[in-house]
Amino acid sequence: MAVTEINEAKLEAFFGLVATEIGAALNVALVTLGDELGLYRAMADGEPVTAAELAERTGTLERYVLEWLNTQAASGYVEYADGRYSLPLEHALVLADETSPFLSTGSFQSANAVVGIRKALAERFVDGHGVGWHEHDHDLWHGTERAFAVGYRTHLVADWLPALDGVVEKLETGAYVADVGCGHGASTVLLAQAYPASRFVGIDYHAGSIETARRRAEQAGVADRVTFEVAGAADYVGTGFDLVAFFDAFHDLGDPLAAAQHARAALAPDGTVLLVEPFAGDTVQENLNPIGRMYYGFSTMCCTPGSLSQPGRAGLGTQAGQAAIAAVLGEAGFGSVRRAAETPLNLVLEARR
Ligand SMILES: C[S@@+](CC[C@H](N)C(=O)[O-])C[C@H]1O[C@@H](n2cnc3c(N)ncnc32)[C@H](O)[C@@H]1O
Structure with a gap:
């Protein structure tokens, strides 16, 4: 009516x-x-x-x-x-x-970048193609680095890693770690600084980001224990990883199932997968709030078109939520998936074989 x-x-x-x-x-x-x-x-x-x-x-x-x-x-x-x-x-x-745990200028910088694709995105809405991470303005890569580094500096070593089962002990004595979808390597460099006995490899399909990440490792004086490789989330080399981490990258992948299967195969027998994801509930209703709004906006203009630009085209979206991510990990063969920690902005999930 x-x-x-x-x-x-x-x-x-x-x-x-x-x-x-x-x-x-x-x-x-x-x-x-x-x-x-x-x-x-x-x-x-x-x-x-x-x-x-x-x-x-x-x-x-x-x-x-x-x-x-x-x-x-x-x-x-x-x-x-x-x-x-x-x-x-x-x-x-x-x-x-720049040292504050509340600094938000990086997110503004990223927002500026993603709104710049509006005209191309309108075409993608009709033709169904995607927009890759590499196709955005460099403000997205730098803004994301700045925005997410704030959360990693504040929570990663202090809260998130200790919430994982036995991971800190391994990092302290010497672990082998993959950081998949590492971007400019903010998390990789931070981990290398915190755990000098461990070795780290950062992986990203975007060559420009890997170039910057290598510079960041040099500048931070950790290039002796960190390498960065241009590779896809389901085809990087290496096995025996004690920790495979996805920092705000899993939902961006075209084929998260293939990435999860690859991570499982690349893990040491007792290894752990860490997923840091944007905070989200499992239903649309739970995400109808200012944080959900911000993430849905980034999802529409960046994360979802990024995923749709790749083989697999899973399009999990920035507000996928724990249940959808756990379903992918379960399908990949992970026997245990649990929420290890959370902040107003992030879900921190642990997956074990
Ligand atoms: C939102 S950014 C997060 C970057 C970084 N982890 C951070 O927290 O600052 C997502 C990253 O995933 C990378 N990415 C997207 N699809 C990928 C794929 N199939 N394989 C490897 N990396 C991918 C992008 O290039 C981008 O650097």
């Missing part, structure tokens, strides 16, 4: 939401611009500044900075009073401190 009556309040509320949304979409670009130009960092002490002072500090033009500051003030990112603008210390932790 057709709906004939318009609920005025509902219409007004949605119209208001749309204005907020358009403002937020524009501010995604302006946050990254502020990050690139050091505008937030120049306000990180929380002291009120004029546009002229901020422009002076950052070598930028006052007129542009004034407009940017007004957008930030209207967005609630900075506070405004008497012609001066200040970045609250709590906001500086999210926007201006």
Whole structure:
């Protein structure tokens, strides 16, 4: 039956939401611009500044900075009073401190990259093809590295690895580890720094990412125990791995089943598979919240088209959830899959033979 009556309040509320949304979409670009130009960092002490002072500090033009500051003030990112603008210390932790566990500028950078594929994606919606990780702007690779490294620095060594059965002991005495879909190697390098007795191989099909990962290992002084190889998740060489890890990569694969089978075959008899995945519930309803919204957005513009660009075309999606991932691992022959840890942003799963 057709709906004939318009609920005025509902219409007004949605119209208001749309204005907020358009403002937020524009501010995604302006946050990254502020990050690139050091505008937030120049306000990180929380002291009120004029546009002229901020422009002076950052070598930028006052007129542009004034407009940017007004957008930030209207967005609630900075506070405004008497012609001066200040970045609250709590906001500086999210926007201006590279060592903070709350830093989120990498995610803005990634968001900027993925919205850039809109026109191509509209064609893919119709022709059914995918968009590979390698086809995106480099902001996606760098933004992802920065965004995910925050979580790895905060949780990987402190919480996630200790939650796995017997893995830390092996890493401390000398384990052999594969990091599949390693990207720029943020997790691989971090692991190598934490466990000097172990050896690590980072694997990614994207040659550009592997090149950067090798540079990161050199810069961190761990290149003696970390190698990076260009290879697919189901065809890298090597066996006897004590740990095969997928950091935010399993759902991106065209053929996660083949990757899981390959990992199982490449494991040492008592080895462990670690999957760090975006936090998600198993039903759509459970994901209808701000985190789910952000992940569904990345999924539509990046992870799902990435998977559909590869043989297998599984399209698990960023919000696959534990049950869907465990089903793939079960089909690959893993006898035990359990949630070892979680954060508001991540599910941490352990799979054993
Ligand atoms: C979301 S990124 C995560 C990168 C990295 N693990 C991190 O946490 O920063 C997903 C990665 O999976 C890689 N990838 C996608 N499909 C792959 C495949 N079939 N084989 C190997 N790597 C793949 C991409 O190139 C990309 O680097």
